[in-house]
Amino acid sequence: MKLLGAFAASIFAIAIPFGYYMLSVSEIRESLAIETAFLAKSVEKVIQTRPDMWEFESMRLQEIVSQPALDGKPCERIIRNAAGTVVAKTDIAARRPVISTSVALFDSGRSVGSFEARHSIRTPVVFTVLFGIFSSLLGYLIYYIFRTYPIKKLDSTLADLRRAGEELRESEEKYRNILENIEDGYFEVDLAGNFTFFNPSHCRIFGYPREEIQGMNYRVFTDAENAKKVFRTFNEVYVTGIPSKGFEWETIRKDGAKTYIDVSVSLIARPGEKPTGFHGIVRDITKRKKAEQEKDILADIGRLIGSTLDIEEVYEQFSAKVRKLIPFDRLTINLFNFQENTARNAYIYGEDVPGRRPGESYPLTGTVSEAVIRARTGLIIQLASPEEMARLYPTSIVSTFQAGLRSMMSVPLIYRDTVIGALHFLSKMPNSYPEQDLWLAERIGAQIAGAIANARLFTELKKTERSLRESEGRFRALVEQAAVGVAEIKMSTGQFITVNRRLCEMVGRTEEEMLATTFQAITHPEDLHLHEEIVALLLAGKIDHSSLEKRYLRKDGEIVWVNITISPLRKPGEKPGRNMTVVEDITERKRMEAEMREMSLRDQLTDLYNRRGFITLAEQQLKAANRAQRPLLLTFIDCDGLKWINDTQGHKEGDKALIDTTHILRQTFRESDIIARLGGDEFAILSIDAADLNQGDFSRRLQQHIDAFNAKESRPYKLSLSWGAAIYNPESPLSLDELISAADGLMYAQKKAKARGRRL
CATH class of the missing domain: 3.30.70.270 (Reverse transcriptase/Diguanylate cyclase domain)
Structure with missing residues (x-):
């Protein structure tokens, strides 16, 4: 035990001070080398501006050598020319003992001088001596413990020390992993705004490699207007000491792309000391900004589709709104006839393509539309050459290529799990459509498919209305499968005679409950008056149908906004006693309109x-x-x-x-x-x-x-x-x-x- 105690005491007396000395000197040497190389680059920029007269740029050279050291302690720096003459140096000399590093200065590959930096290591030496004294006392204490106490107590003490050390290492590793793997960027800058530390996500957000961002100023990432905004925010944090949370900043990536970020920043300062810089969290909100724009335009398209059953009117306004989201030189909507295996150009906007004009039909076989039907998902096609395109799509693509169009994006129009058509975007620019546009086009396709289906449904309902008694079974099947609510109502009392499944779901009632009530009972009390004038005009035969927006009350008390279209069912020579009502749920559109009103x-x-x-x-x-x-x-x-x-x-x-x-x-x-x-x-x-x-x-x-x-x-x-x-x-x-x-x-x-x- 005495020998073991003596050995442990020797380790503490030698290893701790020696390890501290080597670590401190190594850290100073590494910091000095980085700092010297960085400042030498600044001197070389001065040399490049005045190659023959750089030695006389005393103010600029003196400003470079006088910059504060990374650790904030005095550092001796000397700039010499090729002859070894001192051109500039600091006013202070490093106290011995010192370590030094030197970097040669070049101009066009020719050595024109040197930059030398010296840093005192007196402090590490003094602390090494103190640590030696302390470690010797600690070694003696360990020797005394080994000699005095039983081995079991010593084992317990060593186990506790190892456990504490392991917990510290695990904690450090945990927080390091968190910082390295979080999606948000973390940064630290000095008071001048130069980056001193950052994580990989910070590099990814700004698009620069780590070695370029180190020492870079935040102004590189933005224009002058945003730089002023950032400066005001940082200055306010510095003056007040209050962290700033969630200010938005428009930045410019290395590739020139604009990015929107959300920044939270606070001071770096030890208790009782002056701040040394700032640190903060950066979050990329570019997708959120673009999503907000997309949401507004998609809401406009939704309101357009819900405002009319005239599909030609929808087509005209639809193309103008879609162009704000997806650029194109030609837009085509094809509707399919699977019985005849043909596609018809229901709507075309933009560049003319021979053989593909509005209203024309063509065989589906060998076309892009056929490929979309098979895939049931969107396709992005780059029109490489007429020969290659003719091989892949022999009956449709060659004329498109000859019209000067080089990119194509096609999505299926799917309604109730059935492909009813295709929406095609074409551009003269190669590689115009990324995957993000394809996802957006599919959402737009779903909306226009619903509009086409609703227009078709409305047409079918009008036809069915004229022959209701002869085709009641067929009519009921059509109504039950409709995506909108349909009801037959007695005009004198408002009693529901027939209702479909969708209307029951819309108002949260069963079919039996609906047939036992009236439309007045499920209408919001403030909207009951809306029907009075319309019913009078319908009964008088002055109009054959009418539409209005109002509120229904669900069984659970929730309000549902609906758009209803009322058409009286007439018998020859009689006044109408019943009407057919088509009910569309427009709650979501009303919510978006309320948001738009606030914006207006x-x-x-x-x-x-x-x-x-x-x-x-x-x-x-x-x-x-x-x-x-x-x-x-x-x-x-x-x-x-x-x-x-x-x-x-x-x-x-x-x-x-x-x-x-x-x-x-x-x-x-x-x-x-x-x-x-x-x-x-x-x-x-x-x-x-x-x-x-x-x-x-x-x-x-x-x-x-x-x-x-x-x-x-x-x-x-x-x-x-x-x-x-x-x-x-x-x-x-x-x-x-x-x-x-x-x-x-x-x-x-x-x-x-x-x-x-x-x-x-």
Whole structure:
């Protein structure tokens, strides 16, 4: 035991200080080598700009050698020319003992000098001595434990130490694996914005290899406007110390592609010390941004399809909307007749192709459409050569190639698990369609297939209506398989006579429950009046069918928005006693329309309310003010000189002036106030509950915010606003137009006074 204790004591007395010394010196040497190579590149850039006179660029060379070291400790640096003469060096000399590294400086392959860096290792030496003393004491303690305590206690202590060490290693490995494998990017930058650490996902998001990003500044990834935005965010975090979460930043990848990212950033600082940089998380939201655009256009297509059963009208508007999502030079919709094994060109938009004109039919055999039918999924075809295409698709593709089209994407139109046609996109550009476009085209194909099927169904229903008694069984089968709700209703009472499965599913009731009730019982109480005029016109024979949108109430109380088409069933010589109603569920479309209405009340440039939004909300507030007998204040503001800014500085600068004005107004007015851009350079603000507002204080506060902005921003012009404010008194009420006119007149009076002041 004594020998084992002595051996362990020796290991501690020698291994710990020696290991610390080697690790510290190795780390300093590696850091010094990286830093020296990086700074030598900066010197070589100076040499390349003035090859023969670079030795006299003393200020630039001195700035390079004076840059702080990576570890923040003093470092001696010396630049020499080819003759060995010192050209520039730091003001301090590294304290001995030192380690040094030297890099040759080249210009066009010719050595023109050297860059040498020296770093003191006095601190590691001192700590090595201290560690030696400490390790000797620790070794003696271990020797004493080995000599004094039984081996079982020692084994237990060593096992605990090993277990703790293993847990530490597992914890470190776990967090390292998390950082290396997360989808989000992690980064660290110094206070100048240069990247010092990052994970692989960060490299993937920006499209640069690791060695290029190291030391790169964040400005490389963006344009000047976004660089200012990022700087303001980082500066705010630095000043306030509060992390910033979820600010969006438009970046530019190495391949030139634009990417949208969501960034969260916070300071790197030890307790009681100054910040040394920033670290944060980067998330690629490009797909989300594109998905939002796609969702809006797909919603438009859905509303279009739900608004009419005229398929030709759908085709015309459909092609214009689809082109916003998928570029094409020719779009074709084919409908199949499997009994005759032919395809008919139901609709064509764009480039003319001989033999493939609107309304023409052709055999399916040997065509792209036949390949789509077999695959039941989309195809992307690159038109390589007429010979190759003729071999693959002998009856259809050659004329397409001759028309100059080089890319083709085709998707099946599938309704109720049956291929009814194909949708073809063609482009003159080779390789125009990626897989993402194919996925989108299939979604669009599903929508247009539904529209075609609904149009066909409506036609079939009209035919069936004329011969209901003779083909009741056939009609019932058709109705039961319909994707829309169908019902026969007694016009005098509203009693359901027949209903199909889809209508029962739509309102959450069984067929028996539906036949025992009336359409009035499942209609929202606020929508009952919608039928009165329509029923009167149908009974009078003035119209043969009508459509309207209303709300049904499901059995569980949930509201379902529906679009119903009512057609009376007439017998010769009699007034109609029953009607046939086709019911389409438009709940999802109504939800999207509500979202679009909110968007239609906002000004796209400033995100303030637009004229429509302002008038809508202001009219409501005037009514509320009359009821509560409280005053309102309407302020009319004009951005002075905006036409001059647009004419001389460009419309982009004019847009900036409007956005800056928006920021000033949001600083000046309360969150409860309604702020709007009425159009052009005109703004209006309706202040709610103006009893405690002092117009003098308000004017001073607004002017102070304008002056503060002009003092902070360096623009070729000074932002100037003119305003006038009118009070709304419920005891002497005015219309909204009269109130705006009063404030507008006061604003113009101020503007004229400014003009007279400038002339004087």
